[in-house]
Amino acid sequence: MSRLDLQAIRQDFPILDQSINGHPLVYLDNAASSQKPIQVIDAVANYYRKDNANVHRGVHRLSQRATDAYEGARDKVRGFVNAKSDKEIIFVRGATEAINLVAQSFVRPQLQVGDEILISHLEHHANIVPWQILCEQTGAKLKVIPMTEVGELDLSTFDDLLTTRTKILAVGHVSNALGTINSVKEMIVKAHAKNIPVLIDGAQAVPHMVVDVQDLDCDFYVFSGHKMFAPTGIGALYGKQDLLAEMPPWQGGGDMILSVSFEHTQYNELPYKFEAGTPNIAGTIGLGAAIDYMQNLGISNLAEHEHNLLVAATEKVNAIDGVRIIGTAEHKASVLSFMIEGVHPHDVGTIFDQQGVAIRTGHHCAQPVMQFYGIPATARASFAFYNTMEEVDALVLGIKKVQELFA
Amino acid sequence: MSSADLRDLYQQVIMDHNKKPRNFREMSDANHLAHGNNPLCGDALVVFVKLDDDVIDDVSFQGSGCAISVASASLMTEALKGKTLAEAEALYEQVHKQMTGEDVDSATLGKLAVLSGVKEFPARVKCATLSWHTMHAAMDSDHNLSVTTE
Numbered sequence: 001m002s003r004l005d006l007q008a009i010r011q012d013f014p015i016l017d018q019s020i021n022g023h024p025l026v027y028l029d030n031a032a033s034s035q036k037p038i039q040v041i042d043a044v045a046n047y048y049r050k051d052n053a054n055v056h057r058g059v060h061r062l063s064q065r066a067t068d069a070y071e072g073a074r075d076k077v078r079g080f081v082n083a084k085s086d087k088e089i090i091f092v093r094g095a096t097e098a099i100n101l102v103a104q105s106f107v108r109p110q111l112q113v114g115d116e117i118l119i120s121h122l123e124h125h126a127n128i129v130p131w132q133i134l135c136e137q138t139g140a141k142l143k144v145i146p147m148t149e150v151g152e153l154d155l156s157t158f159d160d161l162l163t164t165r166t167k168i169l170a171v172g173h174v175s176n177a178l179g180t181i182n183s184v185k186e187m188i189v190k191a192h193a194k195n196i197p198v199l200i201d202g203a204q205a206v207p208h209m210v211v212d213v214q215d216l217d218c219d220f221y222v223f224s225g226h227k228m229f230a231p232t233g234i235g236a237l238y239g240k241q242d243l244l245a246e247m248p249p250w251q252g253g254g255d256m257i258l259s260v261s262f263e264h265t266q267y268n269e270l271p272y273k274f275e276a277g278t279p280n281i282a283g284t285i286g287l288g289a290a291i292d293y294m295q296n297l298g299i300s301n302l303a304e305h306e307h308n309l310l311v312a313a314t315e316k317v318n319a320i321d322g323v324r325i326i327g328t329a330e331h332k333a334s335v336l337s338f339m340i341e342g343v344h345p346h347d348v349g350t351i352f353d354q355q356g357v358a359i360r361t362g363h364h365c366a367q368p369v370m371q372f373y374g375i376p377a378t379a380r381a382s383f384a385f386y387n388t389m390e391e392v393d394a395l396v397l398g399i400k401k402v403q404e405l406f407a
Numbered sequence: 408m409s410s411a412d413l414r415d416l417y418q419q420v421i422m423d424h425n426k427k428p429r430n431f432r433e434m435s436d437a438n439h440l441a442h443g444n445n446p447l448c449g450d451a452l453v454v455f456v457k458l459d460d461d462v463i464d465d466v467s468f469q470g471s472g473c474a475i476s477v478a479s480a481s482l483m484t485e486a487l488k489g490k491t492l493a494e495a496e497a498l499y500e501q502v503h504k505q506m507t508g509e510d511v512d513s514a515t516l517g518k519l520a521v522l523s524g525v526k527e528f529p530a531r532v533k534c535a536t537l538s539w540h541t542m543h544a545a546m547d548s549d550h551n552l553s554v555t556t557e
């Protein structure tokens with residue numbers, strides 16, 4: 001039984017109420033990007049209707065309102081991840097930009113040839129490529145925590161992978177390709193015991209669970225708004241204040257300075273030091289509205305309902321002959337990746353689309369995971385709290401339709 | 408729109424070529440070859456060509472992909488064997504036109520006309536054209552070339 005009033009919730013998401021190819025839309029591609037409730041759409045539209053102006057630079061009324069809304073959103077993000085201070089929340093374009101910022105501003109200045117960066121086999125390309133670039137720039141080495149057949153991290157060699165040369169551990173909270181929830185807290189404790197800072201990629205975690213950065217004690221936590229019911233183009237970097245304070249700016253421009261002359265520029269204080277240029281003001285306001293929306297429903301209620309959907313979907317899909325679920329970790333969130341015997345995932349995607357069911361097919365920007373299983377791609381259904389048990393059934397019907405067509 | 412259109416896309420001939428692709432082999436005496444990739448869906452294939460002057464003596468492929476890309480590659484190898492370069496080029500153009508919904512000469516296309524259903528599925532056009540792009544790249548060079556469609 002769900003504690004959520006799904007009918008009411010679905011009315012908040014106007015996009016869900018449409019037909020695709022004569023079938024009601026069943027949106028199961030939430031891990032790629034989630035839909036937005038009217039509360040978020042309205043917050044963005046109302047900002048443009050009533051309050052639009054640049055932030056931090058005008059004495060006029062609109063600029064003050066825009067600044068208040070922008071900084072108000074920062075405080076909501078702070079509360080959302082339970083950071084100590086607003087100064088620890090940097091607005092960025094998304095998880096990708098946040099990781100690049102930490103790589104270039106925090107890690108790069110410390111790196112010597114032969115130093116190591118530790119990531120895992122389960123990472124999204126966004127948590128691989130910025131580190132590879134950094135390795136190329138500095139002569140550091142990329143090390144990888146291996147994974148197991150069920151899609152969990154294999155931590156048996158973890159202690160040995162944390163060396164005196166490891167300058168950062170960067171690992172995902174939840175895998176986007178498989179849904180595995182990693183035991184990041186345990187990993188953080190071990191890394192910290194060796195004074196190794198830790199970045200957690202929370203892009204797939206924040207839509208599905210309560211995150212507390214103080215409890216985790218991670219040094220950096222990154223996520224994107226668009227996967228948690230907020231607009232695209234906005235995300236956040238959480239960083240411990242003492243670390244952020246020591247880091248050089250990443251980009252230069254307006255807003256990130258206190259004073260500029262041709263001889264010397266004095267950088268602004270946190271968090272503005274890292275927010276060069278006019279920010280995505282509307283996006284931050286939308287992000288704040290998405291947080292309000294989730295918190296009003298209760299994030300643990302959302303998680304419970306999604307868990308029920310995932311358990312039901314896993315059971316039903318498992319019961320179909322000729323289908324293999326990829327990623328069967330003990331702790332999972334939202335994601336069901338699967339292969340239908342003898343059918344390429346891309347064909348699966350087209351056949352699903354003909355029935356109005358939107359799933360993702362491909363490598364999910366996690367090619368190393370695909371390489372591990374020796375497959376080019378998977379079909380992936382990923383749930384959000386607005387999905388229903390009927391939609392789980394549509395997924396099952398979709399699979400049967402594929403098998404019928406390819407029989 | 409539903410199953411009827413899916414049957415237009417996944418015609419029997421296509422299903423058959425997907426299950427039993429023709430000329431699916433490496434060619435040790437190929438004098439032209441190229442790699443083709445569609446990073447979006449993970450399709451990856453190699454096209455091998457043996458040219459004798461300007462006649463395609465033999466053509467084969469290897470790799471993995473969706474039903475549309477495998478069947479299209481298989482059909483292509485059947486269609487190209489024994490053709491001159493000019494004929495192959497003309498066919499390549501007709502195939503392209505077919506995918507983008509332009510008027511085509513069905514006599515020239517022959518069996519390749521089964522791919523016409525693809526034009527109703529814009530997201531799949533790249534799957535159907537991957538082998539043709541790769542073949543084109545192979546003809547253009549005797550080097551080990553890569554093409555990418557995304």
Ligand SMILES: Cc1ncc(COP(=O)(O)O)c(C=O)c1O
Pocket residue numbers: 031032093094095096097124126127172174175176201203204224226365
């Ligand atoms: C685990 C994970 N990390 C990072 C990203 C990158 O997010 P964005 O593209 O919003 O920057 C994604 C998005 O797919 C993701 O799933």
